[in-house]
Amino acid sequence: xxxxxxxxxxxxxxxxxxxxVNAGGGSMLILPVLMFIGLPANVANGTLRIAILFQNIIxxxxxxxxxxxxxxxxxxxxIPAVFGSVAGALIAVEMNVLLLEKIIAAxxxxxxxxVVLKPGVWLAEHARVENPKPTVLQxxxxxxxxxxxxxxxxxxxxxxxxxxxxxxxHDLVRANAIKIFIVLIYTIVTIGIFMYNSQVNWYAxxxxxxxxxAGAWLGVRFAVTKGTKYxxxxxxxxxxxxxLNLFGVFG
Numbered sequence: 523x524x525x526x527x528x529x530x531x532x533x534x535x536x537x538x539x540x541x542x543v544n545a546g547g548g549s550m551l552i553l554p555v556l557m558f559i560g561l562p563a564n565v566a567n568g569t570l571r572i573a574i575l576f577q578n579i580i581x582x583x584x585x586x587x588x589x590x591x592x593x594x595x596x597x598x599x600x601i602p603a604v605f606g607s608v609a610g611a612l613i614a615v616e617m618n619v620l621l622l623e624k625i626i627a628a629x630x631x632x633x634x635x636x637v638v639l640k641p642g643v644w645l646a647e648h649a650r651v652e653n654p655k656p657t658v659l660q661x662x663x664x665x666x667x668x669x670x671x672x673x674x675x676x677x678x679x680x681x682x683x684x685x686x687x688x689x690x691x692h693d694l695v696r697a698n699a700i701k702i703f704i705v706l707i708y709t710i711v712t713i714g715i716f717m718y719n720s721q722v723n724w725y726a727x728x729x730x731x732x733x734x735x736a737g738a739w740l741g742v743r744f745a746v747t748k749g750t751k752y753x754x755x756x757x758x759x760x761x762x763x764x765x766l767n768l769f770g771v772f773g
Contacts, residue, residue, distance in 0.1 A: 539737020568716030572727030606668025
């Protein structure tokens with residue numbers, strides 16, 4: 523692999539890691555780059571999981587050090603997400619994802635409108651419910667979110683944030699911390715499925731990981747010091763870019 527390809531992957535990972543920790547959609551940057559350097563779509567979909575794995579190890583540890591994460595209570599929604607992600611990954615290794623991307627684009631538009639038109643919910647500095655116990659409906663919701671994350675990963679952070687902020691009452695900072703914890707756990711499980719089906723390129727994945735880890739480290743510090751107001755701006759900007767990309771504006 524040429525040095526300039528490695529450099530491009532590291533820089534892409536740096537930007538994507540920062541975005542993923544604060545909002546979501548960083549994978550929208552990674553997948554086109556992986557495909558541009560010659561990886562098939564299914565291999566690119568599996569390879570980006572390596573970067574997500576290492577990125578979230580750094581992110582979870584950083585949020586834990588900042589005392590934002592509480593493993594004793596924040597593990598609950600991981601369980602349905604893991605089961606859903608396994609189902610999604612098993613389908614992903616066989617299915618074309620172009621139609622699904624268009625559906626997701628429409629859902630992203632709805633989410634963008636919610637973030638813009640209901641700023642009060644997203645700007646809350648403290649959770650509306652402290653360590654809420656998930657309801658049956660929330661378990662079902664996170665099963666399907668996990669299914670989507672296992673299937674394609676693109677923009678899954680937006681859905682998790684919506685579930686945690688709108689559905690569970692968390693503020694954006696805490697929701698971001700729980701989000702990357704959930705993604706970390708199900709990625710550990712699902713990456714094995716992509717490896718088994720020979721849909722992982724380790725050279726590209728590890729180059730991306732170097733950037734993603736640095737981006738995650740910077741992103742956590744931004745999230746904790748800047749708070750929900752600035753994270754909302756990142757969230758809105760990320761949603762706009764993802765929506766435009768999914769509708770083919772960038773080619």
